[in-house]
Amino acid sequence: MSEIMKRIHLPLSFLFSLIAGVAFSQRTEKFVEVIQPQEIYVNSASSFSGSSRKVISFQLPEKTIRWYYSFAAYRNEQANKNKSDKYNLLGKLSYAVDKTGATASLISVIGNPPGTDYCDVYLLSSNYDVQVFESKGDYSGKTYSYSRQGSRKNYISGVVDISDSQYISGWQHIGLKNPDLNDGVIVDLQVVAVVYDEPTTNGWTPSIRQKAYEAVNLRLKGVFAGQLKEVEINKLSACIVSQFTQKLSPQQFAGYAEFELNTIFSELGEYCSSDLKIDLTNVIPAQATLNEEYIFGKWQDQNSTFTISKGGNYSIVWDNGSFKFGKWKLEGSKLSFILDFGNRTDEYTILQLSDTELKYIGTGSDKTVWLAKKVGR
Secondary structure (H helix, E strand, O other): OOHHHHOOOOOOHHHHHHOOOOOOOOOOEEEEEEEEEEEEEEOOOOOOOOOOEEEEEEEOOOOEEEEEEEEEEEOOHHHHHOOOOOOOHHHHHHHHHHHHOOOOOOHHHHOOOOOOOOEEEEEEOOHHHHHHHHOOHHHHOOOOOEEEEEEEEEEOEEEEEEOOHHHOOOEEEEEEEOOOOOOOEEEEEEEEEEEEOOOOEOOEOHHHHHHHHHHHHHHHHHHHOOOOOHHHHHHHHHHHHHHHHHHOOHHHHHOOOHHHHHHHHHHHHHHHHHHOOOOOOOOOOOOOOOOHHHHOEEEEOOOEEEEEOOOOEEEEEEOOOOEEEEEEEEEOOEEEEEEHHHOEEEEEEEEEEOOOEEEEEEOOOOOOEEEEEEEEO
16 A cells, blocks of 8 residues: 555544435335324313313424325214225325326325315424413413414315424424314324435435545545645545445445544555556645644745744745745645735645644645745744
8 A cells, every 4th residue: 555545544434424324215205104094083172071182293204304194074983984985195195206206296186085074283383382282271371383384274174285394303293173062073184204215326325425525525635735636636536435335335334443444445545546547656645734833933944944923924035045025824734925015926735834844835836845944933
């Protein structure tokens, strides 16, 4: 393994936290049945044998992007039994999306479940609202909050689409309220969530591969800035991530220790630089972190003596006797000298910086590596 790749530490171990739950799929969205078809009896408002309000609570799956509930109300059990067939929300949605290719605006094509009477249904906003709703606290001056998009009054039957960001994650609560004073009501309720199901290659999703590329690319730009062209750094980053995700699945990745991964990444870097014909022979990896306090002082390199002061001033005297004054600034590992009243800027990449030595290289065509020793404070 080349020395250059041994000295490059690629921070890819963060990928472990991103691959949990990744599954193979050819579709970007899938349906998950959260509440199977069920019948719920809600007493009349004047009944002493039970409550005229009920709450159905459920937890939405992770990565839910919208969800639907179907609702149908009946005043007597016989009307419910006489239905020729049961409404299946999951089946209806699956069939409709197979035909249309999208989950948005499906309600217009799936039809409504059959219902004969009415009930109020509320998508409550919080556990507190559930408590007020169930205890009928609104009769004593309290109020409960609910989603207007997800609630219906005097509702006989239908399918409700929920896409409000406040109501598409975690626990949700559907409150049923029977406003009739005399008769109870039977409610048919079903809930189906639409979950984002990202396709994968060898277990890796596109978004995770993109994040890995961005992390590697950022690190390599810090290492090779001023020594490799940006297009070369981009190609090298893409090759390393592509090779890594092709060779190892997320499960295989999780089975390696950090020191093993460091070896793998270094070998991939060497392979990719060779495959892309990127010459790293004279490349010196830049120091990962710099202590900016070390930059202040008087320095002497191969052909000059220069001073970098805390006030932002810079002066240089070359060995041939010529000299200049100007300003300096440090941005990450890029050191700039602004000369001739701002008309000229010399840019360098700092490769190594300590309190006694400064190694740097120009970002232009001149690839001389300059080594300066501190000779004064």
